[in-house]
Amino acid sequence: MIKVGIIGCGAIAVGRHIPAYLENADTELEAFYDPAPGRAAQLAMRYGGRAFESLEDMLMLPDLSAVSVCAPERFHRELVIAALRSKKHVLCEKPMAMNADEAEEMLLESRKNRRLLMISHNQRIYEPHWKARELLKAGCIGKPLSFRTFLSHGGPEEGIADPGERRSFYDRYAGNGGVMLSVGCHRIDLIPWMLGQKIVSVMAYLPTLDKKKSDGSPIGDEDTAMVLMRCEGGLTGMLYTGWCTYGCTDRETHIFGTEGVMKLFEDPWSVAVYKKNGEKIYYDLSSWAPKGSAGATGIVDRFVDCIVDRKEAFVTAREGVDCMKVLDAVRESDRKGAWVSIAY
Ligand SMILES: NC(=O)c1ccc[n+]([C@@H]2O[C@H](COP(=O)([O-])OP(=O)(O)OC[C@H]3O[C@@H](n4cnc5c(N)ncnc54)[C@H](O)[C@@H]3O)[C@@H](O)[C@H]2O)c1
Known part of the structure; x- marks a missing residue:
């Protein structure tokens, strides 16, 4: 079982990361940290686990092996580096940092400490984007x-x-x-x-x-x-x-x-291909939806799989x-x- 901590207990933590860890059979929510008084305690009460008002104390938990960094972007660099130095795997919300220099430092630290650092660019999980990627690779609209x-x-x-x-x-x-x-x-x-x-x-x-x-x-x-x-x-x-x-x-x-046009829509979720020869193909993906407030977008499950299978992020x-x-x-x-x- 992978014991997980949450750093930053706001909207994205509550709406996506926490429900995803709760639903994942390989993870257990162990700790919550937020500098806003009482915020971590509220979540610990609701979901179990321990609340911390000191990040250092939370990162000292010996059995904690992964964290989600869900704080505002200007804090990503310092929080991610602290977690990596404490030998935790990190899923960091997007954008990775405030600029490329900060991001390079974070990358270096993940290599030095041999821990996974994955960025939560969750739009890669969206079904229309997968479908489009697959169709483009197959050359369905040419070059x-x-x-x-x-x-x-x-x-x-x-x-x-x-x-x-x-x-x-x-x-x-x-x-x-x-x-x-x-x-x-x-x-x-x-x-x-x-x-x-x-x-x-x-x-x-x-x-x-x-x-x-x-x-x-x-x-x-x-x-x-x-x-x-x-x-x-x-x-x-x-x-x-x-x-x-x-x-x-x-x-x-x-x-x-060169051979046609591809249109990706949100309402309903779909991909439409219009070919030069007049052919029109419509992929109805409406059964899929990003589970924004109810649960995960799938990115947390990917993060956990990468830890379990020792794969690249x-x-x-x-x-x-x-x-x-x-x-x-x-x-x-x-x-x-x-x-x-x-x-x-
Ligand atoms: N992937 C997505 O689609 C998506 C969507 C929304 C937000 N986000 C990202 O998630 C992150 C958080 O956004 P949010 O909407 O949850 O914001 P939020 O304001 O609701 O929550 C942020 C939380 O972080 C806490 N915090 C502030 N400083 C901190 C620090 N130094 N250490 C730890 N915690 C700290 C705040 O007290 C608050 O509880 C941002 O990077 C944002 O861009 C991603």
Whole structure:
């Protein structure tokens, strides 16, 4: 039995990681840590296990062998490194860190301590993305030439029940980066994985269109991002990600190939292929859904399987670093107003 600890006991821990560990036959929830008074204790009471207000004390538990790091992104580096140095395997929520330098340090520490470091890029688990990857590999739309990928919603404050707290959300959020880091990172990880080509240069525009702090001033980071990308195999594409999509979410990706077009939809979950010869194939994947609030997205099960089978991480720390390199380049491009290349 793998004994697991939770670092950061907020929404993603409660909504996804904890239910997934509870359902996994190979894991037992052993410990919870959160610096917010009483938060870890609440979870320990609800799920069993011990609560800690000191991370060091929790990491000293000798039988604890893995942790999920579910704290805000600006703390990932220090928390992951502390856990690795205590010889724990780590599943770190996305984005891996605030920048590529931090991510490299974390990767190095996982190698030094010979422990697994996996990044929770859970969109790789999504059934339409698997299906698309498989179809693209089989050449169903010929050679992919270009793509457009969207991922946007109404903002992280939408999940907060108390509207009063929603108004001041961005006063407290400061320091975690903007929508590109928080949401865009999903697609920066997904595109190379799904299409098999690394992103080699970017041209970005990162405006703040609508989000405000409680005093009415714009938030310090972008709430919208538009990024043009060139990939190593000649593929080109664009990403739109934002926190200003009110009333619905937008998760569409369209891929344009030499033999046709592939469209990935959210509503209903499906993949549609339109071939140059007029053939149309529709894959209805509506029986699948990301179990957002009710349970796992499958990423925790992958993490546990990798520990049990002593396999490479399903999303490796190196892939996490690569994603951070692209995100750094996106910020630099927005600052300079120019294309920026990425060195791997
Ligand atoms: N994979 C996904 O689709 C997805 C979705 C939402 C959030 N996330 C990621 O999960 C992480 C947490 O997001 P959330 O929505 O649960 O936030 P949250 O604010 O609901 O919870 C964060 C928790 O971390 C605690 N915390 C703060 N500083 C800490 C520290 N130094 N050490 C330990 N705990 C600390 C807070 O007290 C809080 O309980 C972020 O990295 C976020 O980007 C991922």
